[in-house]
Amino acid sequence: MYINFWYPVCLSDELQDKPVKVTILGLDFVAFRDSNGDAHCLSDVCVHRGGSLAGGLCHQEDNTIACPYHGWRYNGSGKCTQIPSLGNDSKIPARAKVDSYPVEDKYGIVFAFLGDLSEKDRPPLYEIEEYTAEGWRANKTITIDINYNYERSVENGLDPAHNEFIHPTHGFEGAKNDYKVNPTQITDTDWGANFAQLFDAPPLDKEIYGDEARQESGDLTVFGGYHGPNTLITQIHTKQDINWFHQYFFEQPINQFQTKIFFVNMRNWLMDENMDSMIMERNMAIANEDIVVMNDLRPTVTPPVSTKETLVPADLIIGKYRSTLEDFKNKGYKIDTKELKDKQHNTAFSIPCPDRKTEKNWVLDPIPLIKGK
Ligand code: FES
Numbered sequence: 001m002y003i004n005f006w007y008p009v010c011l012s013d014e015l016q017d018k019p020v021k022v023t024i025l026g027l028d029f030v031a032f033r034d035s036n037g038d039a040h041c042l043s044d045v046c047v048h049r050g051g052s053l054a055g056g057l058c059h060q061e062d063n064t065i066a067c068p069y070h071g072w073r074y075n076g077s078g079k080c081t082q083i084p085s086l087g088n089d090s091k092i093p094a095r096a097k098v099d100s101y102p103v104e105d106k107y108g109i110v111f112a113f114l115g116d117l118s119e120k121d122r123p124p125l126y127e128i129e130e131y132t133a134e135g136w137r138a139n140k141t142i143t144i145d146i147n148y149n150y151e152r153s154v155e156n157g158l159d160p161a162h163n164e165f166i167h168p169t170h171g172f173e174g175a176k177n178d179y180k181v182n183p184t185q186i187t188d189t190d191w192g193a194n195f196a197q198l199f200d201a202p203p204l205d206k207e208i209y210g211d212e213a214r215q216e217s218g219d220l221t222v223f224g225g226y227h228g229p230n231t232l233i234t235q236i237h238t239k240q241d242i243n244w245f246h247q248y249f250f251e252q253p254i255n256q257f258q259t260k261i262f263f264v265n266m267r268n269w270l271m272d273e274n275m276d277s278m279i280m281e282r283n284m285a286i287a288n289e290d291i292v293v294m295n296d297l298r299p300t301v302t303p304p305v306s307t308k309e310t311l312v313p314a315d316l317i318i319g320k321y322r323s324t325l326e327d328f329k330n331k332g333y334k335i336d337t338k339e340l341k342d343k344q345h346n347t348a349f350s351i352p353c354p355d356r357k358t359e360k361n362w363v364l365d366p367i368p369l370i371k372g373k
Pocket residue numbers: 046047048049050051067068069070071072
């Protein structure tokens with residue numbers, strides 16, 4: 001797991017007048033909305049004596065969240081503005097602050113940048129160009145909870161060889177004698193890679209997708225890729241240049257073994273809103289076909305060296321993803337999960353926020369990281 005990327009925190013409409021507690025990358029965060037409707041994300045650990053801010057109340061009159069234990073109030077920048085035990089107009093110690101993370105409210109999701117990079121050095125949140133474009137429709141963003149590692153999940157989404165076997169509607173279930181995975185065309189991007197992959201695909205079910213659907217089996221190109229460690233892009237062009245499904249997974253690693261996927265589904269056909277539920281039903285049926293197999297992968301987390309698996313040419317994009325993760329590790333972004341686990345019982349860690357670059361007096365230890373190269 002890596003700091004310094006954008007992570008989905010919660011669905012935008014989950015965040016109303018109460019704080020929301022979430023665990024991401026093995027640590028706790030609190031999200032809340034102020035009276036202007038702006039979302040905020042803070043480290044959840046009160047620096048007084050460790051209360052969980054998410055158990056407290058949001059105060060609209062001063063746009064703060066109050067710790068449930070002794071009522072210390074923190075604003076959206078993470079600064080404590082009031083310590084009730086000191087009485088009114090008391091001086092607030094400089095140490096009375098928690099990490100506050102940059103937030104974007106987009107695609108029906110509240111995202112937080114969990115890291116300390118300044119704005120100019122930060123990888124951007126993935127831009128879904130067609131999200132508000134004419135001729136496109138988005139399903140309501142949903143979440144999918146899975147009990148496996150997010151990197152395993154991203155690799156599954158990138159994998160061109162599994163469709164034939166896992167998804168009866170995407171392939172021929174291994175029945176075609178000339179089955180072979182076509183070479184994957186890969187291009188580098190700033191924080192990941194894109195691919196183009198040609199499939200020999202069966203026709204789409206006319207009963208489900210109607211007359212517009214591709215009626216013959218044959219070539220189908222899927223474009224996709226990954227952005228950072230946790231954003232997966234799948235663009236299925238079911239009929240070349242006409243009927244497109246674009247799917248985006250923003251993955252929230254709760255910890256190494258559990259993941260919440262925030263799923264944005266776009267399409268430029270079947271535009272009637274009555275089609276939304278049918279399309280989501282189909283998507284969930286396909287996702288569940290993956291989940292059954294993914295639940296049983298061993299080891300649960302990708303092995304540290306690739307010699308503990310047997311990669312073949314159809315795994316090219318998987319290898320590419322792993323080498324990008326290696327780059328992030330070399331930059332010093334990788335969390336030392338072993339040290340975290342060893343110390344978490346008596347140390348409340350925090351992911352350092354951008355303010356730590358310019359301010360002193362932070363109470364919580366920064367999350368342990370593997371030294372970069
Ligand atoms: S622990 Fe939060 S106010 Fe005391």
